Amino acid sequence: MTALGQDADRGFGELTFVRTVDRSLLHRSSLSEVFLTDSRAIDSGRYLAGAQLPSAHGYYTDSLLRVGLPDPLLLLECSRQAETYGGHAHFGVPRDTKFILRRWAVDLPGLLDAVGTPPRELALSVNTSDRRGGLGRQLRGLTYHVDLHLEGVELGRVSIEVGYLPSDTYRDLRVARRGSPPPASDELAPPAAAGRVAPHLVGRANPDNVVLTDAVFDRDRVTARVRVPVTNRSMFDHAQDHLPGMVLTESARQLGLLAGTEFWGTPPSATTLIGLDATFTDYAELDAPITLTMRREPVAGPEPDFRCQRLPGARTNLMTFEQGGMVIAEARVTMIAVDTAADPDRCPCRSELEVKSP
Numbered sequence: 001m002t003a004l005g006q007d008a009d010r011g012f013g014e015l016t017f018v019r020t021v022d023r024s025l026l027h028r029s030s031l032s033e034v035f036l037t038d039s040r041a042i043d044s045g046r047y048l049a050g051a052q053l054p055s056a057h058g059y060y061t062d063s064l065l066r067v068g069l070p071d072p073l074l075l076l077e078c079s080r081q082a083e084t085y086g087g088h089a090h091f092g093v094p095r096d097t098k099f100i101l102r103r104w105a106v107d108l109p110g111l112l113d114a115v116g117t118p119p120r121e122l123a124l125s126v127n128t129s130d131r132r133g134g135l136g137r138q139l140r141g142l143t144y145h146v147d148l149h150l151e152g153v154e155l156g157r158v159s160i161e162v163g164y165l166p167s168d169t170y171r172d173l174r175v176a177r178r179g180s181p182p183p184a185s186d187e188l189a190p191p192a193a194a195g196r197v198a199p200h201l202v203g204r205a206n207p208d209n210v211v212l213t214d215a216v217f218d219r220d221r222v223t224a225r226v227r228v229p230v231t232n233r234s235m236f237d238h239a240q241d242h243l244p245g246m247v248l249t250e251s252a253r254q255l256g257l258l259a260g261t262e263f264w265g266t267p268p269s270a271t272t273l274i275g276l277d278a279t280f281t282d283y284a285e286l287d288a289p290i291t292l293t294m295r296r297e298p299v300a301g302p303e304p305d306f307r308c309q310r311l312p313g314a315r316t317n318l319m320t321f322e323q324g325g326m327v328i329a330e331a332r333v334t335m336i337a338v339d340t341a342a343d344p345d346r347c348p349c350r351s352e353l354e355v356k357s358p
Contacts, residue, residue: 011042011048012123012125014048015040015048015049017037017038017052021038021039021085026081026084028237028238029237029238030237032057033234035054035077035081036049036050036051036078036085037051037052038050039085045128046125046127046128047090047126048123049124049126050123051078051081051082052119052122053122053150057234059235062209063205064203064268064269065268065272066269066270067115067270068115069112069272069338070118072111072253072274073246073273075106076249078148079146079148080160080246082144086126087099087164091142094166097164097167099164100165100170101245102161102163102279103159103161103278103280104158104159104249104276105158106156107158107275107306108275109308109311110153110154111274112272112338114150120150120151122148122149123150124146125149126144126145127145128143129142129145141162142162143159144160144162145159146160156307174241177282177283182283182285182286185236185286186230186239188230191230193207195213196210196212197212197213198210200268202258202268203254203268203269209229210227211235212224212251212292213227219296220295221294221295222293223294224292226247226248226251226284226292228286230286235250241286242286243285243286243290245278248278248321248329252278252331252333253276255319256294256317257271259294260335260337266337270338271335271337272336273333273334273335274314275314275316275332276333276334278331280328281328281330282323282326282328282329283328284329290321290322290323291322292319292320292321293320294318297317298315298316299317299318299332306334308334308336309334311336313337314335314336316332318331318332319331319332
């Protein structure tokens with residue numbers, strides 16, 4: 001265990017889970033979208049945070065997965081909330097600053113050990129690096145490394161690289177790049193249902209949570225359009241002038257689940273995401289189509305120490321997001337199939353799961 005992990009263990013007992021933090025420090029409008037409950041500084045670059053995983057949620061618990069695993073994108077969202085809160089509360093980033101997501105990476109080798117029933121208490125230890133600029137208004141960016149612990153299980157790590165811009169600078173930049181002001185999501189019409197992928201093919205029961213349309217398979221790849229779910233109150237908790245990184249990430253997960261059935265016979269009801277490395281190089285505009293492509297051939301992971309990719313049966317595929325003839329984001333997504341009928345005696349470290357190769 002690292003020194004950071006030892007410090008975190010000593011401090012986790014001081015975290016509270018009885019109420020949520022100020023939602024405005026998480027860039028959230030609805031209390032139902034707030035999961036962070038506490039945060040305490042360790043030193044100038046490290047802090048702890050606590051979050052409660054909800055028993056029921058219109059988006060995060062809408063899953064056909066037959067095993068009681070925490071949603072990896074919920075874990076990512078809790079990490080994002082810890083990062084956003086830390087920027088404001090621990091590093092003095094002004095409230096009116098725009099947060100620019102540049103990259104995030106998810107490595108959850110312990111996810112399959114985390115079977116349980118919500119609500120559950122998540123402890124996060126956060127270490128920062130790559131400070132760009134000074135404190136307060138001079139701070140231009142940080143990278144956050146978030147180690148996740150769920151009721152004694154070490155799940156893994158989420159890393160988030162974020163930049164900071166004053167609101168007026170951000171607004172001028174957006175207009176200059178587009179040549180016109182971007183539309184706001186609350187000004188757009190609800191997305192059409194035509195062409196929407198059937199919910200069960202992407203592990204969902206509620207069609208409002210589907211973010212793919214017009215999926216097309218060939219021998220070497222699958223492509224789909226990204227659906228812009230502006231009426232989904234979880235994905236668009238407040239008005240946005242671009243498609244958020246979380247929605248792009250959800251579309252990558254759904255394409256991975258869809259492709260799993262078609263290419264490898266691994267259904268969404270027995271498949272989960274355990275790893276992700278996504279880089280965002282331009283804004284995903286709301287008023288132009290986005291095409292998502294996944295290559296069938298597996299690729300190497302983003303870093304050799306991504307532990308989840310060493311699990312038996314883990315498969316990593318490259319996905320690209322294109323808009324207006326340009327690649328605006330790329331993601332390496334690692335999926336794994338789980339056998340819900342495994343014999344507990346065969347693998348005591350995963351008493352309810354057995355990993356199987358696709």
